[in-house]
Amino acid sequence: MPDTHRIVPGQPLDLNRLATRADTFHDNRSEAEREFKKLRKQLAEYQFRLYSEGKQELLVVLQAMDAGGKDSTIRRVFQGVNPQGVRVTSFKAPSKRELARDYLWRVHRQVPAKGMIRIFNRSHYEDVLIVRVDSLVPEAVWRSRYEQINDFEKLLADTGTTILKFFLHVSKHEQKERLEARLSDPTRHWKFSADDLEKRKQWNDYMAAYADALSLCSTPYAPWYAIPADQKWYRNLAIARILVSTLAKMDPQYPPAEEGLEERRVI
Ligand code: ATP
Ligand code: MG
Numbered sequence: 001m002p003d004t005h006r007i008v009p010g011q012p013l014d015l016n017r018l019a020t021r022a023d024t025f026h027d028n029r030s031e032a033e034r035e036f037k038k039l040r041k042q043l044a045e046y047q048f049r050l051y052s053e054g055k056q057e058l059l060v061v062l063q064a065m066d067a068g069g070k071d072s073t074i075r076r077v078f079q080g081v082n083p084q085g086v087r088v089t090s091f092k093a094p095s096k097r098e099l100a101r102d103y104l105w106r107v108h109r110q111v112p113a114k115g116m117i118r119i120f121n122r123s124h125y126e127d128v129l130i131v132r133v134d135s136l137v138p139e140a141v142w143r144s145r146y147e148q149i150n151d152f153e154k155l156l157a158d159t160g161t162t163i164l165k166f167f168l169h170v171s172k173h174e175q176k177e178r179l180e181a182r183l184s185d186p187t188r189h190w191k192f193s194a195d196d197l198e199k200r201k202q203w204n205d206y207m208a209a210y211a212d213a214l215s216l217c218s219t220p221y222a223p224w225y226a227i228p229a230d231q232k233w234y235r236n237l238a239i240a241r242i243l244v245s246t247l248a249k250m251d252p253q254y255p256p257a258e259e260g261l262e263e264r265r266v267i
Contacts, residue, residue, distance in 0.1 A: 002242045004025065005225045005226055005227055005242075006218070006223050006224070006225050007214045007215060007224040009215070009218050009220070012211075013212075013214055014211065015169065015207045015226070020169050020229065020230045021230045021231060022228055022230075022233075022234035025234065025238075032237045033233055033237075036236050036237045039237070039241060039243075040077070040080055042244045043077070043078075043080075043081060043243055043244055043247070044080050044082070046247035047081045047086065048085070050117065050247070050252040051082070051115045052255060054114050054115035055160070055252070056114065056162065056252065057111075057112035057113060057114055057115065057117070057160065057161050058112065058116075058118070058161070058164070058246070058247070059111060059117075059118050059120065059156065059162070059164070060117065060119045060243070061123045061125070061164070061165040062074070062119060062121055062122070062166050062168065063129070063168070063210075063213075064170065065170060065175055065199070065203075066179070066193075066196040066199055066200070067178035067182065067191075068168040068175070068229060069168050069170065069235060070121050070168060072232065073235065073236070073239060074088060074119055074121065076232070077239055078119070085115065085117060086116070087112070087116060087117075087119070088118075088119045088121055089120055089121065090121040091120065091121070091122040091123055103127045104124055104148070104149075107120075107123065107124040111161065112161065124152070125149070125165075125213050125217075127142070127149075128142050128213050129209045129210065132209045133202050133205045146212070146213070146217055149217050150216075150217055150219055153222040154221060156222075157222060163221065163222035163223075165217075165218075165222060166225050166242075167226045167227065168229035169226045169229050170229045171230055172203055174229075175200065179192070179196060179200070225238075225242060
């Protein structure tokens with residue numbers, strides 16, 4: 001079940017034909033919400049074990065079109081997890097300082113430490129998404145990045161990092177509704193940017209760029225998942241299932257007690 005939305009490496013992808021709705025995967029929202037709540041508890045317990053063990057780490061990459069739900073995924077899925085063990089890094093347009101280095105420099109500095117879960121809200125994939133769509137570098141430069149990204153992620157995986165990458169797949173229609181909701185709700189005006197409308201005009205270019213990123217960089221050691229994300233209840237469930245089953249495989253253990261602990265008395 002956790003593999004339902006996994007992208008097969010190298011498989012040519014047409015994102016317009018890939019589900020944005022739960023339809024064929026789930027049809028019972030209240031059941032899904034019940035399962036999700038259980039999974040969230042398990043996630044919190046696994047995080048506690050991971051932190052106490054301090055030997056392995058998990059990197060979660062989130063990518064989506066604007067209003068695709070990255071923020072609410074973080075808020076909802078990680079609700080209840082000890083904030084000490086989870087960090088979020090949001091990647092914005094690179095600064096002058098960052099642009100003076102290779103594009104992975106700022107990313108490598110943010111990878112999770114042992115025992116930690118790190119969430120990337122956008123990521124190095126922007127360097128083959130917006131950078132490609134807006135032609136911010138020549139084609140030969142962004143084309144060479146898929147392989148570089150795979151090598152980079154291999155290095156992380158080989159040195160103990162488990163990597164999961166989620167593309168929150170929303171339909172163009174759903175994005176319209178969400179952007180309109182931002183426009184009509186004063187408490188959400190801050191989330192709206194005119195830039196989102198410009199990017200919406202480039203929708204097809206973005207879908208083509210996402211298709212390549214997902215298909216060329218879904219690897220056995222750092223898989224991509226395309227999550228149907230029009231309905232938040234299913235998105236949350238699908239992501240929580242993958243997180244929990246991955247953590248179960250990582251199988252973090254509480255460290256053994258120090259020797260002679262049973263004879264100790266608190267006085
Ligand atoms: P929200 O979804 O809440 O609007 P956001 O992630 O879109 O959050 P913004 O500050 O609106 O945050 O946008 C960040 C911008 O930075 C995005 O447009 C993204 O494409 C851009 N960006 C991120 N990384 C790069 C990069 N390497 N090169 C160029 N632009 C980048
Ligand atoms: Mg934005």
